[in-house]
Every structure is written in structure tokens, then in C-alpha cells.
Amino acid sequence: xxxxxxGCNRITASLLxxxxxxxxxxxxxGSERDCLxxxxxxxxxxxxxxxxxxxxxxxxxxxxxHADVFLAMSGDDHQNILVAQIAKxxxxxxxxxxxxxxxxxxxxxxxxxxxVIGYSFGLLQDVRQALDDxxxx
Amino acid sequence: xxxxxxxCSESGYHLSKALIAGRHEVVVIEKDLGRFxxxxxxxxxxxxxxxxxxxxxxxxxxxxxxxxxxxxxGVDATNLVISQITKHIFKVPRTMALIKDPKNEPIFHEVGIxxxxxxxxxxxxxxxxxxxxxxxxxxxxxxxxxxxxVSITVPEDSNIIGKRLSEIxxxxxxxxxxxxxxxxxxxxxGRSVVEPEDELVAVTPTGEEQILYDILTGV
Numbered sequence: 043x044x045x046x047x048x049g050c051n052r053i054t055a056s057l058l059x060x061x062x063x064x065x066x067x068x069x070x071x072g073s074e075r076d077c078l079x080x081x082x083x084x085x086x087x088x089x090x091x092x093x094x095x096x097x098x099x100x101x102x103x104x105x106x107x108h109a110d111v112f113l114a115m116s117g118d119d120h121q122n123i124l125v126a127q128i129a130k131x132x133x134x135x136x137x138x139x140x141x142x143x144x145x146x147x148x149x150x151x152x153x154x155x156x157x158v159i160g161y162s163f164g165l166l167q168d169v170r171q172a173l174d175d176x177x178x179x
Numbered sequence: 180x181x182x183x184x185x186x187c188s189e190s191g192y193h194l195s196k197a198l199i200a201g202r203h204e205v206v207v208i209e210k211d212l213g214r215f216x217x218x219x220x221x222x223x224x225x226x227x228x229x230x231x232x233x234x235x236x237x238x239x240x241x242x243x244x245x246x247x248x249x250x251x252x253g254v255d256a257t258n259l260v261i262s263q264i265t266k267h268i269f270k271v272p273r274t275m276a277l278i279k280d281p282k283n284e285p286i287f288h289e290v291g292i293x294x295x296x297x298x299x300x301x302x303x304x305x306x307x308x309x310x311x312x313x314x315x316x317x318x319x320x321x322x323x324x325x326x327x328x329v330s331i332t333v334p335e336d337s338n339i340i341g342k343r344l345s346e347i348x349x350x351x352x353x354x355x356x357x358x359x360x361x362x363x364x365x366x367x368x369g370r371s372v373v374e375p376e377d378e379l380v381a382v383t384p385t386g387e388e389q390i391l392y393d394i395l396t397g398v
Binding site for chain 2 (some may be wrong): 082096097100118119120121123124127128131132146147150153154
């Protein structure tokens with residue numbers, strides 16, 4: 043199985059032990075040099091340092107055309123949206139997951155058929171709920 | 180027409196001036212305070228300070244009644260998001276986006292952005308036009324994936340000079356759509372005769388422009 047992850051951060055690093063296993067090849071793309079250096083030591087993990095204007099070249103180099111899973115996990119919602127849609131619509135990657143921090147964008151892109159993850163929409167609901175529950179508290 | 184422009188770099192500024200001159204109604208959204216102040220001085224109250232990916236700002240700009248939204252920020256991904264928000268949430272009938280990376284063009288078309296302007300491509304075309312001895316200019320990518328429009332100027336020593344177009348064997352799926360002679364532009368027919376310095380505008384599959392170029396320049 044080929045897994046391509048866009049964005050290197052604590053979440054990505056924590057995921058790697060879950061994903062790693064026999065026959066699993068993981069490639070992590072990102073602009074975060076320190077994080078890439080630290081995850082590169084995991085067995086079966088390849089890392090690629092990227093720069094924004096050439097994103098498509100890096101996706102191809104990372105093997106997007108035969109990836110089984112694509113995770114867009116960077117801290118930049120717009121880049122995540124761009125690459126996740128490329129993975130889904132251009133390269134037909136079977137499983138695409140896109141992390142988004144903005145609650146507005148979470149709602150829109152879920153409606154557009156992306157598999158969106160992120161807790162801020164839920165958090166927003168929770169805050170509204172809490173305010174309703176305790177109007178004076 | 181009512182046009183909302185998001186991101187007012189050089190191109191956005193000139194576009195808004197041209198639209199205003201054409202008596203269109205224009206609002207420009209700019210995130211950067213310094214640029215916004217310059218714009219306000221130049222364009223007056225049509226400049227709006229704010230983030231064009233934010234629904235509240237877009238509503239303030241009156242995007243719900245816009246005929247066109249042009250996303251002209253310097254970041255391809257941001258232009259994609261603005262176009263998708265305005266298309267799907269605000270039902271804007273026509274979305275236009277500027278891109279820098281030519282490889283991003285297919286995904287913009289795929290998700291239904293109406294007009295995709297590829298700045299790198301345009302600059303490249305202008306540069307190619309100015310390079311002597313290289314009379315192949317990429318004009319634009321067509322909406323049909325994998326096809327492009329090119330312009331080839333026939334050199335004096337080409338072996339197709341004096342031939343009729345029907346006598347020239349073109350690669351499959353390539354055809355000449357316009358012939359520009361010294362006397363002006365003409366719609367070519369099979370009987371049109373090629374003369375030196377004729378400019379031929381042709382449709383050809385991407386990646387095969389070199390084959391067409393070799394045939395028309397007669398090497």
C-alpha cells in the first residue's frame with residue numbers, strides 16, 4: 043500500500059507508527075524541514091522537502107499517481123484543499139482525507155464531497171451549546 | 180455588469196481600471212492594508228479591506244448579486260478556494276481565477292471554474308514571440324484537456340511555401356484555424372496557398388506541437 047501525506051507536523055508524526063507495516067510505503071511531503079528530518083528515521087518512510095510554486099511536481103515525485111491513500115494534513119487550509127482535490131479528481135486516489143481548520147471551509151468542502159476532518163466546526167457548535175446552556179454562567 | 184475582484188496586485192488594479200472605464204460596476208477586495216490604502220486613493224470607495232476567503236467580507240462586497248468574481252491573489256490555492264466559495268455558496272454565475280503554476284490548470288477546470296487565466300503561460304507566450312528564429316508561440320490551452328492553440332510563422336526557406344493547405348499532411352487532430360497574411364487575417368481553406376512570413380494559428384494536441392512545427396517550417 044502506498045500512502046502519501048502532505049504536511050509534516052505533530053499529527054503526521056503521531057500517525058506514522060499506526061500506518062507503518064509490512065508492504066506499506068509512506069511518503070511525507072512538506073516544507074517543515076525539522077519535522078521531516080525527525081520522521082525520516084521511521085522505517086518505510088520517505089520524505090520530500092517541498093516549495094509552494096512547484097507543488098504538482100512534488101506530488102508526482104511523491105508517487106501520487108499510484109497512491110492508495112492521500113492525507114492532506116498541512117496547516118494551510120487552501121493548500122490542503124488544492125492538493126486533496128488534485129488527488130481525488132485528477133489522480134483518482136481511492137482514499138483522500140483533507141484536514142481543514144476553518145469551520146466555514148469544513149462545511150463547504152464536506153458538501154462538495156471531500157472527506158474532511160477537523161474539530162473546529164464541532165468546537166464552534168460546542169461553544170454555542172455551552173453559551174445556550176449557561177446564559178448567566 | 181457587476182464584478183468583484185479579490186486580490187488587487189498589478190493585474191487586479193489594471194483590470195479594475197479597465198472595467199470602470201467600460202462603465203462596469205466594480206468592487207475590489209484587498210487584504211493588505213498598505214495596498215488597500217493606495218487603492219482607495221486611486222479608485223475611491225470601491226476598494227474594500229478584508230479577506231476575500233471570508234464569507235462575511237464577500238457578503239459586504241455584495242457578491243450575492245455579482246455577475247463575475249475574479250480571484251487574482253498571488254496564490255493559486257487561495258484563488259481556487261475563493262472561486263469555489265463564490266460559485267457554490269453565493270451562486271455567482273461566472274468565476275475567474277488566475278494561476279501561476281500551469282500544471283494547476285486541469286484541477287481548476289475539473290472543479291468547474293469558468294475561466295482560468297494562466298499568467299506564466301501568457302508571459303511565456305509574449306517572451307516566445309520576442310525570441311528571434313523561434314516562430315512557435317503557445318497562445319493558450321483549450322478547455323478540451325490536452326489541446327492547445329499555437330501560432331507558427333512560416334520561414335522563407337520552408338518547403339511548404341507555394342503549397343496549398345490541402346497538400347500539407349498535418350499530424351492527427353491538428354488543424355489550421357486561422358491564416359494571417361500581410362494583407363490581413365483569413366479563414367483558411369484547402370485551397371489557401373502558403374506564402375513566406377504567413378502566420379498560421381493552429382490547434383494541436385499538447386506535446387505534439389513540435390511535430391506540427393517541423394512540418395510547417397519545413398525542416
